[in-house]
Amino acid sequence: MKNPIHLLLCNLLLFSVNAHSQTEWEIQSRTFKIIPKNSLDISNVSSNGATLHNWIAESKENKKQNRITARSGVLSLYVNGASNRISFDIEDINNNPSQYKYPVQNADGKTEYTQDIYWGVTVYMAGVDGKEYHIQYLFNNKGAKGGNYGIVNTYRPKSQSFSMSGKGVLHGTFDTGWQSCYGLPSKVKITLEENDHCKIDFDDYSITGADFASVDGVRRVEFNLYAGAKIRVYNLKVEKQSIYAKVSSFITAGDSRMRDGSYYQAASEYSKAIDKGYKNYDIYFKRANAYFASEFYNNAIDDCTKAISYKSTTDAYLLRGKAKLLKSDASGIDDLKKGGSEGLALIREMELDKATTPNTPSSGNGKQYIATGSGFILTSNGVIVTNHHVIDGAKGIDVLVNWKGQVHTVNAKVLISDKTNDISLLQIDDSSFTKFPVLPYAVKTSIQDVGTSVFALGYPMSDILGEEIKVTDGIISSRTGYQGDIVTYQISAPIQSGNSGGPLFDKQGNIVGITNAGVPDAQNVGYAIKTSYLKNLIDVAPTTIMLPANNSIAGLPFTEKIKRLTPYVVLIKIY
Numbered sequence: 001m002k003n004p005i006h007l008l009l010c011n012l013l014l015f016s017v018n019a020h021s022q023t024e025w026e027i028q029s030r031t032f033k034i035i036p037k038n039s040l041d042i043s044n045v046s047s048n049g050a051t052l053h054n055w056i057a058e059s060k061e062n063k064k065q066n067r068i069t070a071r072s073g074v075l076s077l078y079v080n081g082a083s084n085r086i087s088f089d090i091e092d093i094n095n096n097p098s099q100y101k102y103p104v105q106n107a108d109g110k111t112e113y114t115q116d117i118y119w120g121v122t123v124y125m126a127g128v129d130g131k132e133y134h135i136q137y138l139f140n141n142k143g144a145k146g147g148n149y150g151i152v153n154t155y156r157p158k159s160q161s162f163s164m165s166g167k168g169v170l171h172g173t174f175d176t177g178w179q180s181c182y183g184l185p186s187k188v189k190i191t192l193e194e195n196d197h198c199k200i201d202f203d204d205y206s207i208t209g210a211d212f213a214s215v216d217g218v219r220r221v222e223f224n225l226y227a228g229a230k231i232r233v234y235n236l237k238v239e240k241q242s243i244y245a246k247v248s249s250f251i252t253a254g255d256s257r258m259r260d261g262s263y264y265q266a267a268s269e270y271s272k273a274i275d276k277g278y279k280n281y282d283i284y285f286k287r288a289n290a291y292f293a294s295e296f297y298n299n300a301i302d303d304c305t306k307a308i309s310y311k312s313t314t315d316a317y318l319l320r321g322k323a324k325l326l327k328s329d330a331s332g333i334d335d336l337k338k339g340g341s342e343g344l345a346l347i348r349e350m351e352l353d354k355a356t357t358p359n360t361p362s363s364g365n366g367k368q369y370i371a372t373g374s375g376f377i378l379t380s381n382g383v384i385v386t387n388h389h390v391i392d393g394a395k396g397i398d399v400l401v402n403w404k405g406q407v408h409t410v411n412a413k414v415l416i417s418d419k420t421n422d423i424s425l426l427q428i429d430d431s432s433f434t435k436f437p438v439l440p441y442a443v444k445t446s447i448q449d450v451g452t453s454v455f456a457l458g459y460p461m462s463d464i465l466g467e468e469i470k471v472t473d474g475i476i477s478s479r480t481g482y483q484g485d486i487v488t489y490q491i492s493a494p495i496q497s498g499n500s501g502g503p504l505f506d507k508q509g510n511i512v513g514i515t516n517a518g519v520p521d522a523q524n525v526g527y528a529i530k531t532s533y534l535k536n537l538i539d540v541a542p543t544t545i546m547l548p549a550n551n552s553i554a555g556l557p558f559t560e561k562i563k564r565l566t567p568y569v570v571l572i573k574i575y
Helices: 004-011 060-064 243-260 263-275 281-293 297-310 314-326 332-337 340-356 531-539 558-568
Strands: 025-027 034-037 041-046 049-053 071-080 084-092 102-105 111-114 118-127 132-140 144-149 160-163 171-174 187-193 197-203 210-213 215-225 230-241 371-377 383-386 397-403 406-418 423-428 453-458 470-478 488-491 503-506 511-518 526-530 569-574
Touching: 034 041, 049 215, 071 084, 071 118, 071 230, 084 215, 132 197, 187 215, 197 215, 215 230, 243 263, 243 281, 263 281, 281 297, 281 314, 297 314, 314 332, 314 340, 332 340, 371 453, 383 569, 397 423, 397 558, 406 531, 423 531, 453 511, 453 526, 453 558, 488 511, 503 558, 511 531, 526 531, 558 569
Parallel strands: none
Antiparallel strands: 025 230, 034 071, 041 049, 049 230, 071 215, 084 187, 084 230, 102 111, 118 132, 118 215, 132 144, 160 171, 171 210, 187 197, 197 210, 371 383, 371 569, 383 423, 397 406, 397 569, 406 423, 453 470, 453 503, 470 488, 488 526, 503 511, 511 526
16 A cells, blocks of 8 residues: 555656767777888878888889889787777878879989879788688779789679688678779778678778678788878777677667656666676666666665666665665665755655655554555465565564454564565464464465466555455466566466465466566566465475465356455555
């Protein structure tokens, strides 16, 4: 039963579905070093760039025989694993490349002019077979581009797939061979993707590059310059795909579920992101809101605590404070004090409620009840089964029992409780109580089949619907519960707040489960704890308990079963 303060807290929900700015790629801290080969002139060297110039001319005879030697600048790095990216900008800084002439000094000290100013980029990759492969792209100031790749420099026709047979496992698609184009590339991106793929792309260029399979990593990048070529390489970066990029679809789905009011499903989506390793303030606070709206207050408290461990905010303290108070935890007031102006306003409203709103009595005893749940009789001497979360944090427990033909309110105490599996055993602790008649049902601890017909008895939303027992029926939909939880069944019998702790019967009237959760925004989705876990708790209880084993109502009509069972299903009130 919810008092006015309870209703106040429940109505003041705090939803936050806006994530802090996230990026899909995170720059890795690296110092780049370009090493010259074959007397290549390298200047203006910084941590992320350099100028490269091959000023050495070849002899006329070498030129005629097309034996001009390239000089190389090697970028030394090794990047392995999926979801990494290397990128850099390239600028051709020849004085007047459109003239196709560049003055250089040959070996004899005479000035000559180059007619073709070539430069290129070669990417060396490691295959999953441990062998090294490369792909080379060549550019010149005539506006032509080519590519060759493999262990040997073999040109390929455009748009042809390739497989380096005899050389290893590397294979893929090379988008083009020599091709006319306009302009030179401004940026090169080398991306290691999932499933051992490596993609090479050129921004602002007519050719996309190549897509390789079976790549273990990138070993190095070479910048190849022929006589006269002069380029500037800058903005060298190695980036790793952020965890956020891998889980953003789950977060987006969770945010959408929150806006739709599908709070339990939202929590499920956020859990998927957390399970993938995305753990920070934002995601825990999002899930805390989803759990709070679903009335899973213990979960909301835990997630708020995790969120606060990353970042202390008034929002997180405010939400945790409300959840604690709804679980009768007085420390929630301390959290509300840290919850900013809204938290302080809530404290003032609650104080006003206490001063102006009379307590809601129960059976004339003047107690202020803060929550209700259901339970069932396990033994004739007054052992009762319910959920741990029903009585968690209770200062006192009252149980409404149908005893000797009348409804009585009796005190109860916790005998033993299992927080992990959400089961508690209570013992009636009242001098007026003696003993129940023989129980008409048995408790079956065997695992039930999917499709088994079941029905639940309990007292859902008793503050609104009244204190008359309610029945819902359905089937066992799955042998596992939320996210594959093996402790619970998923059932189609509707379960509402207040049903928690009540019995789940099969069609013969045997108890096969303990209802513990429903999904408010989902039709015909509820959960019930398997009775085998009740048996485990009984085995370690401080007193000997025998499970009821005799069913005397199996052959009765359904309506008659309900009449016979009703006296053994109890309404639990906590204060």
